[in-house]
Amino acid sequence: MSCCAAGTESAADLERLQSDGPSAEEMWVSSRPLGNGLRQVDLIVPGVHCGACIALIERELPKTPGIDHARVNLSTRRVSVVFSTQDGGGHAEQVLGSLGERLKSLGYPAHLPGGADEAGDPAFRELLKALAVAGFASMNVMLLSVSVWSGAEAATRDLFHWISALIAAPALAYSGRIFFRSAWGALKHGRANMDVPITLGVLLAYAISLHETITHGAHAYFDASVTLLFFLLAGRTLDHMMRERARSAVRNLVRLSPRGAMVIREDGSRDYLALDEIEPGMRLAIAPGDRIPVDGRVVSGRSDMDFAVVNGESAPQRVEPGALAPAGTLNLTGALELEATRNAKTSFLAEMVSMMEAAESGRAGYRRLADRASSIYAPFVHLLALGTFIGWMMVSGDWRMAMMTAVAVLIITCPCALGLAVPVVQVVAAGRLFEHGIMVKDGSAMERLAETDRVVFDKTGTLTRGKPQLVNSATINPDHLALASRIAASSRHPLSQALAAYDRPERDLGEFAITETPGEGVAATTPGGDVYRLGRANFALDGAGQDSRADDTSSQVILSRNGQFLEVFLFSDQLRSGAASAIARLSALGIGSEILSGDREAPVRVLADDLGMRDFTAGVRPRGKVDRVKALASDGGKPLMVGDGLNDAPALSAAHVSMAPASAADVGRTAADFVFLHDSLEAVPLAIEVSRKAGQLIRQNFGLAVLYNMVAVPVAILGYATPLIAALAMSSSSVIVVLNSLRLRRKAQVEAFAQTNSGQEPAAARLTGPAGMQASS
Amino acid sequence: MTNLIFLIPIALFLGGLGLAAFLWSMKSGQYDDLDGAAWRILDDGDDKPDED
Numbered sequence: 004m005s006c007c008a009a010g011t012e013s014a015a016d017l018e019r020l021q022s023d024g025p026s027a028e029e030m031w032v033s034s035r036p037l038g039n040g041l042r043q044v045d046l047i048v049p050g051v052h053c054g055a056c057i058a059l060i061e062r063e064l065p066k067t068p069g070i071d072h073a074r075v076n077l078s079t080r081r082v083s084v085v086f087s088t089q090d091g092g093g094h095a096e097q098v099l100g101s102l103g104e105r106l107k108s109l110g111y112p113a114h115l116p117g118g119a120d121e122a123g124d125p126a127f128r129e130l131l132k133a134l135a136v137a138g139f140a141s142m143n144v145m146l147l148s149v150s151v152w153s154g155a156e157a158a159t160r161d162l163f164h165w166i167s168a169l170i171a172a173p174a175l176a177y178s179g180r181i182f183f184r185s186a187w188g189a190l191k192h193g194r195a196n197m198d199v200p201i202t203l204g205v206l207l208a209y210a211i212s213l214h215e216t217i218t219h220g221a222h223a224y225f226d227a228s229v230t231l232l233f234f235l236l237a238g239r240t241l242d243h244m245m246r247e248r249a250r251s252a253v254r255n256l257v258r259l260s261p262r263g264a265m266v267i268r269e270d271g272s273r274d275y276l277a278l279d280e281i282e283p284g285m286r287l288a289i290a291p292g293d294r295i296p297v298d299g300r301v302v303s304g305r306s307d308m309d310f311a312v313v314n315g316e317s318a319p320q321r322v323e324p325g326a327l328a329p330a331g332t333l334n335l336t337g338a339l340e341l342e343a344t345r346n347a348k349t350s351f352l353a354e355m356v357s358m359m360e361a362a363e364s365g366r367a368g369y370r371r372l373a374d375r376a377s378s379i380y381a382p383f384v385h386l387l388a389l390g391t392f393i394g395w396m397m398v399s400g401d402w403r404m405a406m407m408t409a410v411a412v413l414i415i416t417c418p419c420a421l422g423l424a425v426p427v428v429q430v431v432a433a434g435r436l437f438e439h440g441i442m443v444k445d446g447s448a449m450e451r452l453a454e455t456d457r458v459v460f461d462k463t464g465t466l467t468r469g470k471p472q473l474v475n476s477a478t479i480n481p482d483h484l485a486l487a488s489r490i491a492a493s494s495r496h497p498l499s500q501a502l503a504a505y506d507r508p509e510r511d512l513g514e515f516a517i518t519e520t521p522g523e524g525v526a527a528t529t530p531g532g533d534v535y536r537l538g539r540a541n542f543a544l545d546g547a548g549q550d551s552r553a554d555d556t557s558s559q560v561i562l563s564r565n566g567q568f569l570e571v572f573l574f575s576d577q578l579r580s581g582a583a584s585a586i587a588r589l590s591a592l593g594i595g596s597e598i599l600s601g602d603r604e605a606p607v608r609v610l611a612d613d614l615g616m617r618d619f620t621a622g623v624r625p626r627g628k629v630d631r632v633k634a635l636a637s638d639g640g641k642p643l644m645v646g647d648g649l650n651d652a653p654a655l656s657a658a659h660v661s662m663a664p665a666s667a668a669d670v671g672r673t674a675a676d677f678v679f680l681h682d683s684l685e686a687v688p689l690a691i692e693v694s695r696k697a698g699q700l701i702r703q704n705f706g707l708a709v710l711y712n713m714v715a716v717p718v719a720i721l722g723y724a725t726p727l728i729a730a731l732a733m734s735s736s737s738v739i740v741v742l743n744s745l746r747l748r749r750k751a752q753v754e755a756f757a758q759t760n761s762g763q764e765p766a767a768a769r770l771t772g773p774a775g776m777q778a779s780s
Numbered sequence: 781m782t783n784l785i786f787l788i789p790i791a792l793f794l795g796g797l798g799l800a801a802f803l804w805s806m807k808s809g810q811y812d813d814l815d816g817a818a819w820r821i822l823d824d825g826d827d828k829p830d831e832d
Contacts (some may be wrong), residue, residue, distance in 0.1 A: 054819030077816030131806060139799040144794060159784070166788060 337521025
């Protein structure tokens with residue numbers, strides 16, 4: 004595949020998370036009719052990153068019979084495929100099946116978008132339109148104002164004021180309603196947010212200027228009121244863009260729960276039903292590689308299942324008839340028949356989500372920096388303006404002059420710089436983090452991360468890779484390794500996948516007939532009649548029970564020929580790259596760290612010793628993790644939770660702030676404030692450093708705004724602020740704040756620190772071997 | 781004064797035209813895929829050797 008360009012690393016990271024593509028039935032359920040016998044399905048294709056990818060997909064897909072056309076959206080990494088259903092449902096399924104295959108063979112494995120929140124982003128469109136209207140109005144009004152300031156005659160001035168009033172009125176009504184709505188909402192609840200002084204300032208300025216215009220006055224503030232809206236809307240739009248970018252990136256990762264399941268009817272016929280239509284008592288057919296759609300009990304078949312969403316551990320468990328399978332767990336090796344015991348709404352996944360929502364109440368107490376600043380600022384400004392009005396009334400008795408001065412105070416103090424101070428810094432900081440593969444959910448997360456004083460790590464999948472790796476490859480006979488890895492390539496068992504990474508497709512080992520016994524191992528028969536078996540000791544070896552050198556921290560697989568021992572392969576979970584340096588870096592920042600794991604005590608202790616961490620707790624249930632995090636918080640701490648599993652999700656929501664690797668379960672990713680795409684744990688201290696830096700800059704910006712007010716407000720109170728001075732002061736303070744925020748872009752030491760991770764990439768690249776090979780075969 | 785009667789409406793009309801063009805382009809989805817558009821313009825679709 005000809006993919007090019009810099010900046011593709013994070014796409015490659017996303018790709019690594021790719022499981023198998025969606026089934027034809029799943030695509031059918033998520034497709035929507037367009038009329039004329041055409042239907043459209045939207046797929047997420049994380050692999051596209053350049054023009055060649057677009058051209059290739061748009062040219063190649065329509066060559067598949069039944070597909071009308073395809074359109075790639077590079078920004079959202081999606082492709083919408085329109086296909087025809089003219090020949091009935093069976094044909095369409097065939098088309099979709101070959102579509103999935105085609106995408107895979109082109110090297111762009113696809114999956115379905117998650118959730119129902121797909122219909123564009125109306126809030127963002129509203130903001131953009133409001134910004135455009137405000138921009139248009141402020142440009143034209145400002146042009147007219149400049150002519151007035153350069154000394155227009157009285158008649159011309161009046162004419163220009165009238166035109167300005169006519170332009171400003173609809174612009175204020177249209178663009179201002181975003182602020183008016185929010186201010187009204189706050190006032191109704193007896194609070195004052197940043198939007199209250201904005202609304203008041205803008206409306207009063209317009210009203211007094213209109214009065215001036217009618218009475219042929221010299222000063223009008225039409226330009227100030229529209230420009231104010233324009234600046235503030237720019238801040239709002241930036242803020243929104245940042246959050247949306249991170250959100251859509253997170254949304255694009257693989258979902259955990261399938262769209263539906265194959266239901267076996269009483270008469271033996273099979274139907275694919277959407278998730279909501281599955282009722283308890285129905286029988287479901289689960290193929291190897293499928294996720295369990297709803298909680299169920301195994302009726303027939305045996306298999307290995309990945310229960311990582313429940314206990315966070317990567318080692319698979321054997322299931323037999325009678326075993327319970329919670330929703331979201333992954334069937335690895337054998338076909339199963341399941342009897343549903345619950346429907347989608349009461350299943351295990353749904354339960355975890357509700358537990359998370361309950362936990363989240365603790366975090367709702369946090370108020371954003373901007374809100375806290377405005378709760379002090381807004382009443383102060385109002386009192387100041389009111390005081391100015393009363394003062395001038397007493398001194399001069401001229402209500403019109405007093406009103407003009409009070410409005411000038413409101414406009415000068417209007418939190419233009421404040422409104423930009425926070426979003427600009429956060430957008431720049433989020434951009435920085437994004438370059439290093441860290442996505443931020445919203446600005447408040449960054450503020451909370453800057454305060455953190457203790458990091459709580461989950462073990463499997465967070466401090467470790469959560470994937471077994473071969474540890475004794477150096478002492479193994481290369482021929483045995485080649486043979487075993489070729490046999491293992493046909494199995495989905497995690498140990499087999501780890502072994503298959505050593506397979507070299509170009510090497511000729513002859514043909515095998517491979518059969519897999521779920522829960523036991525894989526047998527390969529050569530044309531010559533030799534039987535190689537790879538798996539558990541009692542499966543591979545004829546005399547069962549011999550050679551049990553299994554120790555606590557590693558698992559093993561045995562290769563045999565005709566029942567005779569050939570080789571033993573030992574596996575162990577590996578530390579995530581950068582784990583040790585991340586912990587060291589955190590303590591250098593004055594932040595303590597600890598481990599909370601659902602695993603047994605021995606492996607946790609070994610890991611803690613390796614990393615030089617003294618605090619660890621083993622054998623913790625999801626509830627226990629929440630309790631620990633809450634205990635830390637109630638002692639006045641601000642814990643940062645870093646975890647990946649579904650079992651960590653409630654703790655992620657309960658913590659002051661949370662982070663998850665992109666390989667996390669999707670519920671975990673949704674719960675976390677930060678998601679890091681790269682393999683290295685260095686992301687944790689890096690994110691903290693950038694957040695602290697951002698917090699510092701925000702405070703500087705507030706300081707600048709206060710400084711500016713200390714100069715400008717006395718001038719306004721004394722009545723020297725003409726519209727020209729107000730316009731100049733307003734724009735210059737905004738520009739200064741923006742420039743100060745941009746300083747975050749050049750922070751050499753953050754950069755240098757992030758580059759130290761790049762040395763550890765090869766190990767990660769090797770891990771992706773099996774997935775990459777499947778995709779291109 | 782008289783030339784203002786022509787010039788101001790013309791200025792406003794031109795500005796309004798720009799605004800309308802922006803709103804229209806947004807509505808017709810031209811801002812949906814900014815990254816893709818940057819690549820598409822480079823692709824003539826006629827001078828490329830076959831990739832597979």
